[in-house]
Amino acid sequence: MAIVHSTDQTFTNDTNEGxxxxxxxxxxxxxxxxxxxxxxxxxGDMGDKVKIVKVDVDENQETAGKFGVMSIPTLIVLKDGEVVDKVVGFQPKEALSELLAKHV
Structure with a gap:
């Protein structure tokens, strides 16, 4: 699955499923x-198990504000549109894999 570049207008649609x-x-x-x-x-590793959505905070301040993003990078895990986890700052691949595995 390709990484999706989301906007204030598309974020809800991009994150409401899975x-x-x-x-x-x-x-x-x-x-x-x-x-x-x-x-x-x-x-590449997780394929259809997870969808990765990127949100440029400079261009999409409404969405960043809605989720209380104060520092970047902020990574938020959503399941069917609901926030289930959040980490701030650079994370190695292993840490992100473990984070996502808890919710697959």
Whole structure:
């Protein structure tokens, strides 16, 4: 499954079904750039088990505010549209795999 770039207008639709990892990021954020390839790998490894959605906080402040995103990267796990987990800051692939495995 390809990584989805979500907006304030599409976020609810993009995250209302199944297990979703939402990455709140910005282009100028160093740790956000570091986690991008990790998310690509996770997407390849987990396939249809999880959908990865990226939200640029500079362009989508409404959604970032709704979820109380204060630092980036913030990664929020949603299951059928409901928040079930949240981590802030760079996370290695193993940590993200474990985080998602709890909710598969």
């Amino acid at each position: 297990l979703v990892l939402a990455d709140f990021w910005a282009p100028w954020c160093g740790p956000c750039k570091m986690i991008a390839p990790v998310l690509e790998e996770l997407d």
